Amino acid sequence: MKKTVSDFVVQRLHDWGVRRVYGYPGDGINGLMGALDRADGAIEFIQSRHEELAAFMACAHAKFSGEVGVCLATSGPGAIHLLNGLYDAKLDRQPVVAIVGQQQRSALGGDYQQEVDLVSLFKDVAHEFVQMATSAQQLRHLIDRAMRIARDRRAVTCVIVPNDMQELPAVPVPPRRHGTVHSCIGSTASAAVPNAAALGQAADIINAGSKVAILAGAGALHATDELIHTAERLGARIAKALLGKAAVPDDLPFVTGAIGVLGTRPSSRMMEDCDTLLMVGSSFPYAEFLPPGGQARCVQIDTDPRAIGLRYPTELGLVGDSRATLAALLPLLDQKEHGAWRQGDWADPRLVVMVLNNRDLNLVSWEQRMLGGYPKFNASQELPDLPYARFAEMLGLAALRVDAPEAIGPAWDAAFAADRPMLLEMVTDSAVPPLPPDVSLAQAKAYLRALWQGDPEAMRTIKATMREYWASATA
Structure with missing residues (x-):
């Protein structure tokens, strides 16, 4: 079978060292999905539940492996869904390449179904490099530049491949003539230390x-x-x-x-x-x-x-x-x-991890009070009382739900003595303020203004704040 553009894209990514691609299928990338299948495991395809998650997974791959993360999404809505995860990569300066499908070239500009100006859409998040392929001869340098720029500049890059191009015959080596680009794979050496x-x-x-x-x-x-x-x-x-x-x-x-x-x-x-x-x-x-x-x-x-x-x-x-x-x-x-x-003044430098279940989007609730002076808005802030401990047990973990102060010590004893991973669900009070190291006068005034406007937890938060300050002062 003659190699297609999609086969070449998969092989070129493999040549750059890519061994895993995160994505979600769709008809705008059928050619690329077929090529991944034909590659017989050379590149593992990890199916996410949503394109946004694919971009986050590619970003996490970059963060924890040091490699370039690659995500794949279909045209239109699928491409749009990538954006949140790609912005995470951009703002955390992680190298991620997004490969997205597009409607066939003959339909572009015709207000076609799910037609989106993807170059403009990705121009901010992938401002270092975003290009749409219009010729099979482009794919070599588009993939090479996307990978190199992502890696060397620690940036997000994007290559858009219209679906009709994906099945065209591959052009592994462009002809040596005017108007062609001849890129390569390789490492980049730069000065790592100032003079x-x-x-x-x-x-x-x-x-x-x-x-x-x-x-x-x-x-x-x-x-x-x-x-x-x-x-x-x-x-x-x-x-x-x-x-x-x-x-x-x-x-x-x-x-x-x-x-x-x-x-x-x-x-x-x-x-x-x-x-x-x-x-x-x-x-x-x-x-x-x-x-x-x-x-x-x-x-x-x-x-x-x-x-x-x-x-x-x-x-x-x-x-x-x-x-x-x-x-x-x-x-x-x-x-x-x-x-x-x-x-310093550390009393105990240990780090303890647990699930604190206060059934509230608590950081935002307190930001509303102390930064904006707004009372808590229950409809936006309250969370369902998810049974974390029971869910952990369904997964085969040991778990305890702790809802009384006297049960905290025995729960930790049980956790340290468990023969498997254990989840401690600590039922906590959303009225206890997550106080910053220092509270400014402006924050204190905003807090009082929020209470004055009828915060539904006004009395509880006042009592909890006084208890917390007293505990801090007498510690």
Whole structure:
């Protein structure tokens, strides 16, 4: 059987190292689906329940494997459904290639069924590269460019393949003539470490500080040892943005945990008191949880020069790989004493995971109260009382539902003694506020305004807030 355009696309993806594609079938990609079947497992097709999930799965694949994630969707509605997951990849700077179908070329411009201007639709989320194929000779360089740009720029790219093109004869090698493009597969070498002068300048800034705070993000996930060695050398403490949570373990005494609205008090105090800030692979967006402008001298390490100085006034930006840059910077850093600044104020650094069932979209409920001054709107905020423990048991897990304070201790004892994974469903009170490390006057006024306007849980939240503040003050 003569190879089709679809066969060539599948083979080219395989040649780039793709071994898994996430998607949902539809008649706009029948040719591509047939080619995946004919490839006899060379590329595994993972069927999602919805195209949006396929894009999220491709993004997760990129995050956890370090490879380019690939998703596949049909034309029209199927392509539209990809967008949410692709924006997740774009905003988290993950390399994802979306391959989507389109109505046949002869119908385009005719207001045909499910005809959507897909190039315009994807132009924002895949702004680094989005192209629709109109000739079989294009497919080689379209796939090559989509893969290379996604990988090297850590971006979302998109290739649109009309369904009538998918069954055309493949053109593996375009003719050598004017107007053709001859691309290739290969690796890209780039400078991963800034020059020696920049590293020396960064070391001078950091060595001059006596209270160094490190903020680690997703770009530092592969630099665990280097972050720890840097903190040890400087007597520094490390806070973590949400996407950088796995960068360093929480049980190290100088790791203060998460930063932000749901961050820890040690992280908040560190940012309030530091005189030097080393940002490593982070684009943490909330300025109110960073040092006030002018308080701390800042050195920022990031692979993307566009991220330098975006979140905090940066005295020096180092564009490079976080692991390699820290490794090159370490020999230039002074060994400092580990004083009180280093130890922080952790009482217990352990991390506990459980299901907290408060039957409420609680973070948003409290944002409505404390940021907007609006009372809780039950119709939008209340959740069904899903029996998490019973559902876990249906899956073969051990489980307990805990709905009384005196049952908490025995439940943990049972969990640690279980012979299988165990779920603890803790029935919690939605009226207890998820207080940030510090409550501003504006937040307090908005909270009181929400209660005054008839919040349905006004008295419960007041009592719970007073109990929480008392517990914090007497701890």
